[in-house]
Amino acid sequence: MKVAIVGASGAVGQEFLNILENRDFPMDELVLFGSARSAGRKYNFRGKELVVKELQHNDDFKDIDIALTSAGGGTSKEFEKTITKHGTIMIDNSSAFRLDDDVPLVVPEVNAADCANRPRNVIANPNCTTIQMVVALKAIEDISHIRRVHVSTYQAASGAGATGMDELENQFKQIVNGEKPDVEKFTHQLAMNIIPHVDVFTDNGYTKEEMKMFNETRKIMHSDVQVSAMCVRIPIMRAHSESIWVETERPVSVEEATEAFSKAEGIKVIDNPDKNEYPMPLFLSGEDEVFVGRIRADLANPNGLTFWAVADQIRKGAALNAVQIAEYMVKEGMVK
Amino acid sequence: MKVAIVGASGAVGQEFLNILENRDFPMDELVLFGSARSAGRKYNFRGKELVVKELQHNDDFKDIDIALTSAGGGTSKEFEKTITKHGTIMIDNSSAFRLDDDVPLVVPEVNAADCANRPRNVIANPNCTTIQMVVALKAIEDISHIRRVHVSTYQAASGAGATGMDELENQFKQIVNGEKPDVEKFTHQLAMNIIPHVDVFTDNGYTKEEMKMFNETRKIMHSDVQVSAMCVRIPIMRAHSESIWVETERPVSVEEATEAFSKAEGIKVIDNPDKNEYPMPLFLSGEDEVFVGRIRADLANPNGLTFWAVADQIRKGAALNAVQIAEYMVKEGMVK
Numbered sequence: 001m002k003v004a005i006v007g008a009s010g011a012v013g014q015e016f017l018n019i020l021e022n023r024d025f026p027m028d029e030l031v032l033f034g035s036a037r038s039a040g041r042k043y044n045f046r047g048k049e050l051v052v053k054e055l056q057h058n059d060d061f062k063d064i065d066i067a068l069t070s071a072g073g074g075t076s077k078e079f080e081k082t083i084t085k086h087g088t089i090m091i092d093n094s095s096a097f098r099l100d101d102d103v104p105l106v107v108p109e110v111n112a113a114d115c116a117n118r119p120r121n122v123i124a125n126p127n128c129t130t131i132q133m134v135v136a137l138k139a140i141e142d143i144s145h146i147r148r149v150h151v152s153t154y155q156a157a158s159g160a161g162a163t164g165m166d167e168l169e170n171q172f173k174q175i176v177n178g179e180k181p182d183v184e185k186f187t188h189q190l191a192m193n194i195i196p197h198v199d200v201f202t203d204n205g206y207t208k209e210e211m212k213m214f215n216e217t218r219k220i221m222h223s224d225v226q227v228s229a230m231c232v233r234i235p236i237m238r239a240h241s242e243s244i245w246v247e248t249e250r251p252v253s254v255e256e257a258t259e260a261f262s263k264a265e266g267i268k269v270i271d272n273p274d275k276n277e278y279p280m281p282l283f284l285s286g287e288d289e290v291f292v293g294r295i296r297a298d299l300a301n302p303n304g305l306t307f308w309a310v311a312d313q314i315r316k317g318a319a320l321n322a323v324q325i326a327e328y329m330v331k332e333g334m335v336k
Numbered sequence: 337m338k339v340a341i342v343g344a345s346g347a348v349g350q351e352f353l354n355i356l357e358n359r360d361f362p363m364d365e366l367v368l369f370g371s372a373r374s375a376g377r378k379y380n381f382r383g384k385e386l387v388v389k390e391l392q393h394n395d396d397f398k399d400i401d402i403a404l405t406s407a408g409g410g411t412s413k414e415f416e417k418t419i420t421k422h423g424t425i426m427i428d429n430s431s432a433f434r435l436d437d438d439v440p441l442v443v444p445e446v447n448a449a450d451c452a453n454r455p456r457n458v459i460a461n462p463n464c465t466t467i468q469m470v471v472a473l474k475a476i477e478d479i480s481h482i483r484r485v486h487v488s489t490y491q492a493a494s495g496a497g498a499t500g501m502d503e504l505e506n507q508f509k510q511i512v513n514g515e516k517p518d519v520e521k522f523t524h525q526l527a528m529n530i531i532p533h534v535d536v537f538t539d540n541g542y543t544k545e546e547m548k549m550f551n552e553t554r555k556i557m558h559s560d561v562q563v564s565a566m567c568v569r570i571p572i573m574r575a576h577s578e579s580i581w582v583e584t585e586r587p588v589s590v591e592e593a594t595e596a597f598s599k600a601e602g603i604k605v606i607d608n609p610d611k612n613e614y615p616m617p618l619f620l621s622g623e624d625e626v627f628v629g630r631i632r633a634d635l636a637n638p639n640g641l642t643f644w645a646v647a648d649q650i651r652k653g654a655a656l657n658a659v660q661i662a663e664y665m666v667k668e669g670m671v672k
Contacts, residue, residue, distance in 0.1 A: 148636040152488035152579040154530055154568065176512040192572050193618035194490055196579075196630055196644050201609040205590065205632035214635055226636035230579040230644065232490065234570055236528050243488040243532075243566040243579075254541065273537040282529035294532055296541035299550055300484040300562035308532050308566065 001027045001335070003326070004064045006083070007071030008032035008052050009041055011162040012093055015319035016068050017045055023323065026330060031064065035071070055079060062086045065335050066326050069093060070318065084121045087336060089329065091123045091322045095208075098124040098216060105219045107131050108324045109266040110138045115329050123325055128317030129153050129209065129231065130216040133242055135290040135316070136309045139264035140257060141221060144248040147303075149227040151213060151244045155198055156281060158238035158313045160185055165237055172235075190235050198231040207231055239281035240313045245298055245306045254295055257305055261292045266316070271295055279310035287312055288320055337363045337671070339662070340400045342419070343407030344368035344388050345377055347498040348429055351655035352404050353379055359659065362666060367400065371407070391415060398422045401671050402662050405429060406654065420457045423672055425665065427459045427658045431544075434460040434552060441555050443467050444660045445602040446474045451665050459661055464653030465489050465545065465567065466552040469578055471626040471652070472645045475600035476593060477557060480584035483639075485563040487549060487580045491534055492617060494574035494649045496521055501573055508571075526571050534567040543567055575617035576649045581634055581642045588641050590631055597628045597643075602652070607631055615646035623648055624656055 003020065007013045013034070020030060030045055032052045039054035053060065055075070061067060061083050069076055069083065070093035080097075083090045097103040097120075104114035105124045115123055126134070137146055157168040164185050171181035171191035183189050187197060199209035206214075206229070213229035252260075262269045270279050271293040279291035290311040298304025311317055329335050339356070343349045349370070356366065366381055368388045375390035389396065391411070397403060403419050405412055406429035416433075419426045433439040433456075440450035441460045451459055462470070473482055493504040499521050507517035507527035519525050523533060535545035542550075542565070549565035588596075598605045606615050607629040615627035626647040634640025647653055665671050 150486050150581050150634075150636060152566070154490070154570070172508055173512050176509050187612045188616060189618060193616055194570065194572065194577060195616060196577070196614050197609075197612065204635075205609065205630070206635070228581065228634045228636040228640070228642055230488075230630070230642065232577075232579065234490070234530065236530065236571065241530060241532070241568075243568070245486050245564065273533075273541065276523045276533065278532050280524060280529055280531060282525060294541070294566070298486075298564045299540075299542070300486060300564040304564070306564055306566065 002029045002031065002064045003027050004031045004033055004061065004067040006033045006055060006067055006069040008034050008043065009038040010070055011158060011165070011314055012070040012318045015314045016323065017043055019319055019323050021045060025323065025327065057082050059086070061088045064088045066091060068322050068326065080122060087121065089121050089123065089335060091125060091325050093125045093318055093322055095127065095212065097122055098126060099219065105216060106325050107134050107220055107321060108328050109135050111220050111222065112328045115325065115334060125318065125322045125325065126216045126220060127209070127212040128159060128313045129155065129240060129242065130213050130220070131317050131321050132240060132290045132309055132311035133213065133244065134217055134220050135266050136244065136261070136292055136307070137217070137221065137246065139260040139267060140246055140248060140252060140305065141223070143256060143260055144250045144252050146223070146225050146246045146248055148247040149217070149225060149244065151227065151229045151242050153229065153231045154234045154241040155231060156234065156236045156238045156240055156313055157190060159198065159240065168235060168237065186233065190233060193235065195233040196230065198233050236281055237285065238313055239285045239310055240317060241281055241308065241310045243308055245304055247301055247304050251303050252305055254297055258295050261295065266290055267292055269293065279308060281310055284310050285312050286315065288315055290316060338365045338367065338400045339363050340367045340369055340397065340403040342369045342391060342403055342405040344370050344379065345374035346406055347494060347501070347650055348406040348654045351650045352659065353381055355655055355659050357381060361659065361663065393418050395422070397424045400424045402427060404658050404662065416458060423457065425457050425459065425671060427461060427661050429461045429654055429658055431463065431548065433458055434462060435555065441552060442661050443470050443556055443657060444664050445471050447556050447558070448664045451661065451670060461654065461658045461661065462552045462556060463545070463548040464495060464576060464649045465491065465578065466549050466556070467653050467657050468576060468626045468645055468647035469549065469580060470553055470556050471602045472580065472597070472628055472643065473553070473557065473582065475596040475603060476582055476584060476588060476641065479592060479596055480586045480588050482559070482561050482582045482584055484583040485553070485561060485580065487563065487578050488566045489568055490570045490577040491567060492570065492572045492574045492576055492649055493526060495534065495576065504571060504573065522569065526569060529571065531569040532566070534569050572617055573621065574649055575621045575646055576653060577617055577644065577646045579644055581640055583637055583640050587639050590633055593641050594631050597631065602626055603628055605629065615644060617646055620646050621648050622651065624651055626652060
């Protein structure tokens with residue numbers, strides 16, 4: 001089993017290395033690819049030094065079984081054929097193919113079986129905000145169909161990659177030292193501020209990030225659910241939080257929901273208000289699960305339920321979900 | 337006209353001083369009161385030095401026309417009679433009396449006329465998160481009755497007073513200097529984190545802060561509106577933000593809503609996505625209005641509308657609203 005990471009030097013690429021190092025993934029060899037700029041960089045993996053190769057239009061993927069790609073939508077589109085032409089399965093973290101009809105969009109806890117139908121040998125990894133939400137929604141959907149979702153996000157700097165995290169950290173240093181913070185990666189200063197704008201705006205006034213939560217959720221869940229999202233960037237390093245309301249076909253009680261969340265794959269419930277215990281991003285960075293808390297009845301809807309979900313954006317929101325897709329496909333014998 | 341500030345050394349008390357200094361409030365004398373601890377402190381006001389007097393059970397309020405009180409609910413309850421017994425109007429910023437039937441709860445843009453009926457001579461100032469929301473809701477309510485509201489808040493450290501702001505600022509310094517941040521005022525570390533918990537929890541799983549948004553909104557708007565709120569503390573200094581969904585009796589278009597917000601008293605619309613212009617707390621601290629942007633249709637409800645509202649928590653969310661109540665009462669001849 002040969003695995004490749006494309007975009008090895010990015011925040012998600014680095015997390016692929018961490019996760020493959022620490023999980024018992026059945027793999028004989030790992031190959032790293034990156035841009036001309038990052039080619040030549042060296043990383044330790046399972047006691048060996050790996051050197052990043054430049055991603056080029058050649059036959060480098062000939063013996064690769066699975067390529068985990070996270071180098072931006074443009075690169076994914078440009079290199080899809082190069083990567084898949086010899087039968088390599090491409091698990092792509094970009095937004096390039098997510099809504100293509102012939103590309104499954106997969107969160108293993110929700111729709112792993114969709115991996116079977118992949119005419120282009122490409123599987124898309126959903127957007128971070130969608131992944132953590134659908135893991136939680138699935139637990140409720142199994143009890144009663146979800147008709148509507150309203151969600152406000154609290155998204156960390158990590159969603160903008162390593163440069164986003166560096167910019168935020170640098171801004172804090174500059175502010176504490178009495179300097180004017182540099183603003184480059186984000187549209188406005190993020191430290192001491194929040195920005196109600198993630199990704200670009202679309203014609204209906206929603207951002208692409210917000211429309212991903214609408215469209216990707218429907219595709220992953222095979223559902224007509226309607227999602228209205230408000231995506232907000234906040235000044236923390238990593239792990240996204242979401243304030244979620246769902247309207248179900250029949251009322252679902254808090255007890256029923258809590259039990260469903262507790263039993264669901266990939267979810268941990270932290271919901272002890274009397275002990276001041278609820279999911280918080282600072283303490284859940286680096287964790288694999290989606291953490292759910294503040295579960296309560298929706299006071300504005302008899303068929304409504306509301307809760308709070310936190311997950312590490314780089315792990316379950318990106319790299320880990322892609323690796324879990326690969327693990328599922330290996331287990332099911334879908335890898336040649 | 338003699339005005340008193342009770343709790344003069346607190347964050348809201350200090351903002352009372354700022355606002356009265358800069359607004360054309362018709363006042364002959366200002367008297368400052370505080371706890372035994374802050375008695376003796378001196379503040380400049382309109383070129384004079386004022387000394388904080390200790391709040392005591394005596395006749396100090398005999399000649400005071402209006403007392404602006406912000407010294408916590410316990411102090412307000414303890415001193416209500418002392419303050420009002422000679423006819424002083426008490427405009428109270430604490431949560432002590434807000435839901436009392438014989439105390440009007442007032443946001444001047446919404447229900448100023450309620451000031452007329454005040455058997456105890458006490459007027460309550462609503463909670464900060466409620467004030468900025470109802471100013472925005474009023475503009476929509478005037479077009480079509482609002483049945484339901486879903487709201488997620490992004491609340492600054494200022495909501496916990498001057499000590500809250502100091503703690504956050506200190507945590508940032510400690511983190512940048514590689515030290516472990518001190519945690520005292522907030523339940524958990526706030527810098528680099530968010531805390532889905534403001535005020536104490538109640539039996540239904542909501543916090544008191546969240547229930548204030550339910551109960552106070554109904555009282556101020558004389559409405560049966562149902563509000564489900566999620567209140568979250570975030571690591572910024574001042575100005576609260578809110579992601580709001582409303583369901584109206586008949587559909588209200590984005591154009592109609594934008595026009596209503598633009599014409600409404602106390603609101604400024606900032607909604608130019610193509611120029612990356614929308615309300616952000618960093619740039620609106622110290623401002624008087626409620627700023628509304630990101631106005632769009634609710635994709636999950638044909639009768640729904642969603643928007644983003646930002647206001648300075650210490651100004652419109654507290655001190656300014658109380659002063660505006662006083663101004664209205666003076667203008668209407670309600671002050672003896």
